[in-house]
Amino acid sequence: MLWDAWDKGADWLSIKFLTSFPSRFPEEAGIKSALMGSIWLMVLTAIMSIPMGIGSAVYLEEYARKSILTQLIELNISNLAGVPSIVYGILGLALFVRGLNMERSLISGALTLTLLILPIIIISSREAIRAVPSSIRDASYALGATKWQTISYHVLPAAIPGILTGNILALSRAIGEAAPLLMIGALTFIAFTPESIFDPFTALPIQIFNWASRPQAEFQYLAAAAILVLLALLMTMNAAAIIIRNKYQKNLKW
């Protein structure tokens, strides 16, 4: 499939392809609005999901008392991580687009993606926090540090590489998702780049989906080229995650 995309799409890749808006004429068409939409989505989703995810992970791991309630919450989080993404799309449609009247805007899309990846972020951040050896905490407490000082000076910095890796991987999942965005009604033909978070938007997977479902061969090639761009984006993110992990693994041996 990868080869197929390369074969069909490589010739269509050009600066013009990246900087033009979609068009009825394949030669004119580009992914500017989709690429910008995806970047907007990624940034907004990151801004919302990362602090919330890490905060929840710290709370659950360090502060929450073990009770039936917290066990229930934990069970739910692991279950939510396994729910198909289209279900989040339905939720986003009901909650943000209709319920909160946010329309089919970037913010609705980003909130939906945030819901989608929050469980993954919480789970991977908790694992990273749990991997910090207790001897580090003991050392900190024994010097008279409070719980919060111990967490902020020692536990979080030691867990940050693991947390970042998990978060980047979660974000790259969000970037590749089409189903929940289609569900909340992201448009496919957008001839402008979003100016604010309340603007309508499109995103790479949606543009790909749209082009791929057209009969003309040229649009198939456009879809293939857009797939290549999306793949490049995903691979860059995954590479960043791996580099971060390796870099810190070398420094952190205990």
Add this chain to the structure above:
Amino acid sequence: MTTVIKTINLNAWYGEKLALIDVNTEIEENKITAIIGPSGCGKSTFIRCLNRMNDLVDIFRYEGEIIVDNININDIEPEALRKNVGMVFQKPNPFPKSIYDNIAFGPKIQGVKDKGELDSIVEQSLKKAALWDEVKDRLKDSALGLSGGQQQRLCIARTVAVEPEIILFDEPCSALDPISTSKIEDLMIELKKKYTIVIVTHNMQQAARASDYTAFFLDGKLIEFGDTKQLFRKPVEKSTEDYIIGRFG
């Protein structure tokens, strides 16, 4: 002589398990008190009561009184107690940070902000731990690059940096080679001029060499407590004698 630590009818539990039974001790200022006894007899539990490190174990609880500097330790904040009663652990546990940051952390959380003052605390602490000459040119390097013995002395320097009055050592040499061990012993004898020291050890020679008083624990009970020379030469209890000549443990 002044008593700095006193325990009265100390009983301690992990869940249902009784780990210390009616332990009464008086620990003297500027002396080294060694705690000996077979594995699982409650040595670590005892010293971790003294700085409330056991509070971090959910299922732990105790009854009785623990008095440090004439104050019941429950009457002060655990953070204030732990600043005053420092602890060095069995396995060297430096923070995965620079040598400098390892030592500066304690003073920083006590509110020392001035860079010059921190620099001087770092230098003084490393000197007190007999580590300064070995690391003075690489204070910014990671502490994890030091040898095990150096790491343990760094942990001592880090403890000294917050100016405690008492330092608890839980088998500080069990992960170290003989040369590092003797360095740490010399260091403790030097440190007792300023600090009161309590050390858990499995090494009878170490207890005999370095300590002034020795306490022998067995199955959670304090069996015998007295002058080290006396206890090793003429133990009163049969079980103490059996232990120090190596019949069990």
